[in-house]
Amino acid sequence: MTPPQLVVHRDKELMAQAAAARLITRIVDAQAARGHASVVLTGGRNGNGLLAALAAAPARDAVDWARLDLWWGDERFLPEGDPERNITQAREALLDAVPLDPARVHAMPASDGPYGKDVDEAAAAYAAELAAAAGPEDHGPVPTFDVLMLGVGPDTHVASLFPELPAVRETERTVVGVHGAPKPPPVRVSLTLPAIRAAREVWLLAAGEDKAEAAAIALSGAGEIQAPAAGAYGRSRTLWLLDAAAASQLPRALYPPASA
Ligand SMILES: O=C(O)[C@H](O)[C@@H](O)[C@H](O)[C@H](O)COP(=O)(O)O
Numbered sequence: 001m002t003p004p005q006l007v008v009h010r011d012k013e014l015m016a017q018a019a020a021a022r023l024i025t026r027i028v029d030a031q032a033a034r035g036h037a038s039v040v041l042t043g044g045r046n047g048n049g050l051l052a053a054l055a056a057a058p059a060r061d062a063v064d065w066a067r068l069d070l071w072w073g074d075e076r077f078l079p080e081g082d083p084e085r086n087i088t089q090a091r092e093a094l095l096d097a098v099p100l101d102p103a104r105v106h107a108m109p110a111s112d113g114p115y116g117k118d119v120d121e122a123a124a125a126y127a128a129e130l131a132a133a134a135g136p137e138d139h140g141p142v143p144t145f146d147v148l149m150l151g152v153g154p155d156t157h158v159a160s161l162f163p164e165l166p167a168v169r170e171t172e173r174t175v176v177g178v179h180g181a182p183k184p185p186p187v188r189v190s191l192t193l194p195a196i197r198a199a200r201e202v203w204l205l206a207a208g209e210d211k212a213e214a215a216a217i218a219l220s221g222a223g224e225i226q227a228p229a230a231g232a233y234g235r236s237r238t239l240w241l242l243d244a245a246a247a248s249q250l251p252r253a254l255y256p257p258a259s260a
Contacts, residue, residue, distance in 0.1 A: 004204075004219060004238045006254060008247040012049065012207035015243045019205065020053035022241075023147060026201070027063050030146040037146045038069040040191070042159070043076065043086030044151030046205040051093035065098045069133070069143075073150055074159035074190040075108035077119045077177075084185065085110065106133075108189045119177035123189045127175040130195070139198060139235075142174050148199035148234065152206040153183065156214045156227040160190035167192065168228045174198075193224060193231045202234035203241055211246040219254055 009015040023039070030037035041047060054060055078085050087095075087107045095105065106129060109115055109122035131141035138144050150158040160178045161168040167176045167190055174195035178188040196202060206215050217227050219240065224231025232238070 001233050002236060002238045004233070004240050006219075006240045006242065006247070006250070008242045008244055010244055012046070012243045012245075013053075015205070015207055015241055016046070016049040016053040017057070019050045019203070019241050020057050021059065022203075023050065023054060023149075024057065024059050024063060026147050027068060031064050031067055036067040036069065038071065038143055040071045040073050040145050040148035040199065041086070041090055042073045042149045042151045042205070043089065044153075044205075046151045046207050047086075047149055048089050048093045049207075050149070050205065051090055051095075055094040055097050060098065063098075066101045066104075068100065069104045069106065070095070070100070071106045071130070071145065072108045072191075073148060073196070074161075074178075074188055076185050077109075077111045077122065077187040077189055078185060079112040080110040082110075106130075111187075119179070119187050119189060123173075123175045123177040126189060127173060130174055140174075140194075142195045142198040144235070145199040147201045147203060148196060149203045149205060150196070150229070150232055152204050152211055152214055152218070152229045154210045154214050155182070156218050156222070156229045157183070158204065158229045158232050159196065160188035161193065161228040161231075163226050163228060168225055168231070170194070193228070196232050197234070199234045201237040201239065202232050203239045204229060204232060205241050206246040207243040209245040209248065211242075212249040215240065215242060215246050216249040216251065220251055
């Protein structure tokens with residue numbers, strides 16, 4: 001497990017801009033090193049705020065968008081094009097504005113897609129797509145994502161892994177169907193903790209006072225079943241990107257003195 005590093009920004013706007021700049025650099029570096037990059041997107045306001053900031057950043061043109069694979073950490077199991085689907089929101093915030101290769105945009109299945117209402121089938125299909133994209137250099141049935149982003153819920157959930165629900169206990173499968181999520185909609189598709197941990201870098205985004213308790217709990221040694229965010233870490237880096245409000249309840253020993 002890579003111990004979390006914390007970066008605290010003054011407010012959520014600055015956090016989104018700085019994270020967008022960081023993501024551009026990370027993608028450009030990965031493309032220079034390996035010819036392509038892979039990023040896992042998250043739903044939620046913070047993730048979409050980052051994408052909108054990226055859309056507005058002039059440096060976005062430094063990215064070779066056609067050599068970028070996009071995956072999702074979770075999806076709300078709703079019909080294609082539903083405004084509540086994470087991909088619909090990501091398209092609006094950024095994806096429609098950049099020249100991506102559609103074959104590299106790995107949407108999670110919709111509830112009116114080939115698996116119909118069967119969310120478990122849909123999850124298995126996404127797991128198969130991930131496995132097909134993994135190469136011999138990867139460590140298992142999931143590609144080594146360059147950056148995997150996660151919003152953090154006030155209850156410490158990440159992706160659609162909610163405290164104590166079966167999905168957060170999954171140790172074998174890489175993608176699961178989620179039933180009865182406390183955040184609407186109740187039916188979702190989610191990467192599991194083992195899939196999340198295949199990433200080189202995991203970035204957790206938390207802004208606002210309603211995230212302060214969750215950040216403090218997850219960063220104070222809580223167990224991952226009770227606090228899923230505590231179980232989200234990357235192979236080489238785990239980065240918490242916070243605004244000052246979300247950092248306000250962190251134990252003093254953790255709070256980076258030079259920031260905010
Ligand atoms: O589908 C979703 O809702 C998410 O992927 C979810 O895990 C989200 O990232 C958090 O709930 C934080 O959301 P906010 O950034 O809006 O607080």
